[in-house]
Amino acid sequence: MRRLIAHSLKMRKVLTASVVLAVAVSVMALFALGLTYGGVQQGVRASAERGGAQIMVVPRDAAADVSDAALLFTGAPAPVYFPVSTAEAIREVDGVGRATTQFFSQTLNESCCSTAGATRLIGVDFARDWTVQPFSGRDLSVGLADDEVILGADVGGDVGDRLSLLGRTFTIVEKLEPSGADLDDSLLLAIDTARSLSEENLGLSYLWDKYGAPGDLVSCVLADLDGTADASVVLNRINALDGVYAFQRSGVVEASQKQLETVFLILLGAGVLMLASTLVQLFARFYSCVWERKSELALYRAMGASKGQLRALIGGEVAAIVGAGLVSGLACGAGLYVVLMDLLQDGSAFPFISPDLGETRALAAVLAAAFALLALAAIAAPLAQIGRLDPSLAMQQGDID
Numbered sequence: 001m002r003r004l005i006a007h008s009l010k011m012r013k014v015l016t017a018s019v020v021l022a023v024a025v026s027v028m029a030l031f032a033l034g035l036t037y038g039g040v041q042q043g044v045r046a047s048a049e050r051g052g053a054q055i056m057v058v059p060r061d062a063a064a065d066v067s068d069a070a071l072l073f074t075g076a077p078a079p080v081y082f083p084v085s086t087a088e089a090i091r092e093v094d095g096v097g098r099a100t101t102q103f104f105s106q107t108l109n110e111s112c113c114s115t116a117g118a119t120r121l122i123g124v125d126f127a128r129d130w131t132v133q134p135f136s137g138r139d140l141s142v143g144l145a146d147d148e149v150i151l152g153a154d155v156g157g158d159v160g161d162r163l164s165l166l167g168r169t170f171t172i173v174e175k176l177e178p179s180g181a182d183l184d185d186s187l188l189l190a191i192d193t194a195r196s197l198s199e200e201n202l203g204l205s206y207l208w209d210k211y212g213a214p215g216d217l218v219s220c221v222l223a224d225l226d227g228t229a230d231a232s233v234v235l236n237r238i239n240a241l242d243g244v245y246a247f248q249r250s251g252v253v254e255a256s257q258k259q260l261e262t263v264f265l266i267l268l269g270a271g272v273l274m275l276a277s278t279l280v281q282l283f284a285r286f287y288s289c290v291w292e293r294k295s296e297l298a299l300y301r302a303m304g305a306s307k308g309q310l311r312a313l314i315g316g317e318v319a320a321i322v323g324a325g326l327v328s329g330l331a332c333g334a335g336l337y338v339v340l341m342d343l344l345q346d347g348s349a350f351p352f353i354s355p356d357l358g359e360t361r362a363l364a365a366v367l368a369a370a371f372a373l374l375a376l377a378a379i380a381a382p383l384a385q386i387g388r389l390d391p392s393l394a395m396q397q398g399d400i401d
Contacts, residue, residue: 006320016321019285022278023325024332027367029271031333034363035355036340037264042353043180052131053100053222054231057090057238057246080104081207081217082243090221090244093237095229100128103191104219105198120186121165123194131222135176135183143190147171150188153178166197178353263344282378286318314382322375330364 062080084101091099103123124132126143133140136150144150149170151157161172165187178184189197195214198204211217221244225231231248238246341352355363 015285019278019281019321020325020328022274022281023322023371024329026271026274026278027326027329027371028333028336029267029274030367031330031363032336032340033264033267033271034367035333035337035360036344038355038359038363039341039352040260040264042178042355046178046180046353052134052249054225054249055096055223055235055238055246056249057221057223057244058219060243060245062245080219081211082219083212084216084218086241086244087218087221089241090223090238090246093234093241095226095234095237097224097226097229098128098130099221099223100131101125101191101218102220102222103194103198103214103217105194105201105204120182121194121197122186122188123191124188125191129222132176132183132188135179136174137177138174140174144173144188144193146190146193148173148190150174150176152176152184152186152188154184155187166201168197180353184353260344279374279378282318282322282374285321286314286379286382314379318375318379322371326368326371330367 059080059082081103087099087101090096102125105121105123126132126140129140132150135153140150147168147170149163149165149172151172151174153176155175157163157172157175159172159175162169163172164170170189176183176188192215195217199208199214208214225234235246235248238244
C-alpha cells in the first residue's frame with residue numbers, strides 16, 4: 001500500500017506539490033500568528049493581574065528620545081538619571097501614594113557579565129518596592145546582601161549559582177517568573193550595590209561627571225495614586241517639576257494593545273484567506289479523483305483489492321499530502337514566529353511572554369486536528385463514490401467518458 005501511495009503521488013507531482021505548499025503556507029501563517037498572539041496576551045494578562053506602578057517618572061531627556069512604551073516594557077536600557085532630591089519631591093506631590101525608586105546601571109554584554117540573556121542592571125529599593133514582589137516567591141522587602149543578585153525570567157542561570165558582574169562575584173538567590181516586560185532581561189541588585197558597582201566602573205565616569213555621584217541619583221520613580229486622586233492632575237503636578245517626565249501605565253498598555261490588535265486582525269485575515277485557498281485546493285484535488293481515476297481503481301478491484309483497500313489508498317494519499325504540509329508548515333511557522341517578533345519589537349514595545357513548550361505543542365495539535373478534519377471533509381465524497389464504483393463498467397469507459 002505504501003508503494004502504491006508513493007507511486008500515485010509521484011505520478012501527480014505538480015498537483016501534489018501545490019497542495020502540500022498550500023497546506024504548509026496556511027499552517028505556517030496560523031502557527032506563527034497563534035504563538036505571537038498568545039505571547040502578547042500572556043504578557044498583557046501578567047501586566048494587568050500582577051499590578052505594577054500606576055505612574056512611571058523618568059528624566060525628561062530620556063522621554064524625549066524613547067517612547068513611553070519602550071520605557072515601560074523594555075526599560076529603555078540606557079543610563080539616565082535625576083537627583084534623589086527630585087524623587088523625594090515627587091513623593092510629596094499631592095495625590096501620590098506609595099512610591100519607590102530604581103537605578104539603571106548600564107546595558108550589559110558578555111564582556112561584563114558571565115550570564116547569558118541579561119541586557120540591563122537595575123538597582124531596586126526593595127524596602128519600598130512592590131512592583132517586583134508579584135513575580136518572586138520570596139519576601140523581597142528584607143532586601144538583598146551586597147553579593148546577592150536576582151535574575152529575570154529570560155536570564156541564564158539557576159538559584160545558587162555564582163556569576164561575575166563588572167569584576168565582582170554574586171550569588172543568584174532568586175529567578176523571577178515571566179513579567180512580559182523589562183524585568184525578564186534584567187539583573188536586580190540592591191539599589192546601593194548597583195550604585196557602588198556603577199561608580200567603580202571607569203567606563204561610566206563620564207556620566208558621574210555629568211550627573212553627579214551615583215549615590216545621589218535615581219533613574220526612575222514608580223508611584224501609585226493616592227485613593228481617588230485624578231491621574232491627569234497628578235501627572236501635571238509631577239511634570240511641573242524640573243527635569244522629569246511622568247506618564248500613566250494603563251494608557252500605554254491600552255495603546256500598545258490596540259496597535260497590536262490592528263496588526264493581528266490584518267494577519268488573521270491573511271491567514272483565513274490562505275486557509276480558504278487550501279480548503280479549495282484540497283477539495284479540487286480529491287473531490288473528483290475517484291471519477292478521474294476510475295479505470296485505475298477498477299483495475300485494482302479486478303486484481304482483488306477490496307473497497308476498503310481502495311479507500312485506504314485515497315485516504316493514505318490525503319494523509320501523506322496533509323502530513324507533509326503540516327510538518328513543513330510547523331517548522332517554517334516557528335521560524336516565521338521569530339522573524340515576526342523581531343519585526344514587531346523593532347517597530348514598537350509591548351508586553352510579551354513567550355509560550356512554553358506545552359502551549360506550543362497544544363497549538364500544533366489543534367492545527368493538526370483542524371487540518372485532519374478539513375482533509376476528511378475533502379475526501380468524504382470520494383470515499384463514498386468508491387462504494388458505487390462498478391469495476392467492469394469503469395474499465396470499459398476508461399478515465400474519460
